[in-house]
Amino acid sequence: MDALSSLIDGFGVLGDPMNIMYMFIGITLGVLIGVLPGLGGANGVAILLPLTFSMSPTSAIIMLSCIYWGALFGGAITSILFNIPGEPWSVATTFDGYPMAQQGRAGEALTGAFTSSFFGALIAVVILTFLAPLVADFALEFGPAELFAVQLLTFCSFVGMGKEPPFKIIASMMFGFALAAVGQDPTTGQLRMTFGWYELLRGFDFLIAVIGLFGIGEILLTMEEGLAFKGKTAKINPRIVLQTWAKLPKYWVTALRGSIVGCWMGITPGGATPASFMSYGLAKRMSKRGPNFGKGELEGVVAPETAAHAAGTSALLPMLTLGIPGSPTAAVLLGGLLIWGLQPGPLLFIEQPEFVWGLIASMYIGNVAGLIVVLTTVPLFAAILRIPFSIIAPVIVVICAVGAYTVNNALLDMSFMLVFGVIGYVFKKMNYPLAPLVLALVLGDMAESNFRNAMILSDGSLSIFWSNGLVGSICGLALVMLLWPVFSAGLRRLRGTTSQLPAQ
Amino acid sequence: MQDQENTKDGLVSNRSVDIVVALILAGIGVLVIVDSLRLGAGWAEDGPQSGYFPFYIGLAIILASFGTIAVTLFGRNRTRGIFVERGQLLHVLKVLIPTVIFVALVGFIGIYVASAFFIGGSMRWLGKFRWRIVVAVSVAVPFALFLLFEIWFLVPLPKGPLEDFLGY
Secondary structure (H helix, E strand, O other): OHHHHHHHHHHHHOOOHHHHHHHHHHHHHHHHHHHOOOOOHHHHHHHHHHHHOOOOHHHHHHHHHHHHHHHHHHHHHHHHHHOOOOOHHHHHHHHHHHHHHHOOOHHHHHHHHHHHHHHHHHHHHHHHHHHHHHHHHHHOOOOHHHHHHHHHHHHHHHHHHOOOOHHHHHHHHHHHHHHHHOEEOOOOOOEEOOOOOHHHHHOOOHHHHHHHHHHHHHHHHHHHOOOOOOOOOOOOOHHHHHHHHHHHHHHHHHHHHHHHHHHHHHHOOOOHHHHHHHHHHHHHHHOOOHHHOOOOOHHHHHHHHHHHHHHHHHOHHHHHHHOOOOOHHHHHHHHHHHHOOOOOOHHHHHHOHHHHHHHHHHHHHHHHHHHHHHHHHHHHHHHHOOOOHHHHHHHHHHHHHHHHHHHHOOOHHHHHHHHHHHHHHHHHHOOOOOHHHHHHHHHHHHHHHHHHHHHHHHOOOHHHHHOOHHHHHHHHHHHHHHHHHHHHHHHHHHHOOOOOOOOO | OHHHHHHOOEEEEHHHHHHHHHHHHHHHHHHHHHHHHHHOOOEEOOEEOOOHHHHHHHHHHHHHHHHHHHHHHHOOOOOOOEEEEHHHHHHHHHHHHHHHHHHHHHHHHHHHHHHHHHHHHHHHHOOOOOHHHHHHHHHHHHHHHHHHHHHHOOOOOOEOHHHHHOOO
């Protein structure tokens, strides 16, 4: 019951009224970010990160993680009212959410979505509370070889669980590693891949990449569809909320399944987006209301929302305990920790218990606060979406540019942001995943130094990666993940069936 | 989108973009390898040299890119469809080109004035708003940014002649 008493200490950190205020500011900003196209959890947090450098790390991470929860809630609003997913993980929410809105049941769909998000997050936080200290304890024994093996597993999981073509996942990931290597080699101090260009000395900042890839890239993609936003109006009042809440308990199996799928996909870096699709697909196949899915079935909103929010929340578990983020937004938060001088990983739980448990406690309260904020402010945010895109688009570009500049106070970074924006646009269109690129860019230096240290220990022999049972089984699992597309293609051919995954 | 019906001619096929992107990535892989070899991708007395890790990264990029090209050309699920339609490309360029100009201007006239022009220009050109609304929004947004960054958070942003003239 160590976890419980630590958690109670964590709630003590939240006794500071400033932290509660930051929490509400974060949630509101997060919903706004989740609603606006081109501003998502990852780049929203990236843009606001420099503003938090003057705060204490605990307050800063509470605010930033609340932005993340807010963005997770906010994505559902645009999906249901406008049939435009504000975030990739709310694509599956449009399948049943928008038909419900067309039938005049927008309030019911929104309440269902928010409540299931809350449920998914709550399950994930409970799991995180009790699992994180155990994982951290276990990881204390890790040496460089084990750490590299876990990182290898992270990256191989992208290949095994991604829905993009495996070669493209690998290419995108390796591109991220290559970008991470640019600049000064942290071990020898030599300059790598700068080609005599002095500005590249610092290397590519992943915050700039995130703002460009997700922000500018998303704006360009949205522009393609033209400028029109045609939305349904949202009427949400206490009566609808209560009526929907009365209906929700009968979907508890779907909600629980969604949460478990989400937690699994969040801890292993599958991410919120595949989790939401998987949960929707499972619910459609297993529920007796399955045939109604796609026509406006509340259960079809519950399934993806619980999974997305559970995945988004549990992505913080590997970030805190192992220093490996489970999602791009968790990667940005990790970057923030490093900037504040906190080294994520097992030692964080010993050296900075106040920080860790303050953050975990804030997840409980933050999600309650989030539920209240979204249920009461939906009409306001829906109104923001009626502002014409010809105003929204340039304003978001300006915000992205400001965010890119403030990272290092460098004008050149704005140009890099633009280049990353075009890369993001082309990659999205050509089905190259962006998450592995960002994670590789964040973890590149860390993975490399672990690999080098392991090599030094073993005098350059790769055999260190199967020198004991632990590291061997992690590496083995990683190889299985890496080769999974080959296995599954072989299995499919044996069975003679075509892919059963719903086409996206 | 109704207005795109008559402009639905594709410009480039997905397949050719797929190959071009893969070739560019492979080119980056070659660059990485060349630079790694320059630094030494082997083993020094005190451990791996600087190019040791990136060398294999470069190799992996090249292999993955050729994999993509092979799948694109010969795979069972060959890439089909068009990359972008003329109408879509026009929409994208209408934001991309002003953004490039905006970023270029920031260095000369500061971010506040540049964003006023950028927001105002987009509203007038894309949104066909009346001048009164255009001026109101394009002045209000940079002003709000100014308050937020320079005054509340004390984060200096790039400034130009106008801010000098106003004595800030």
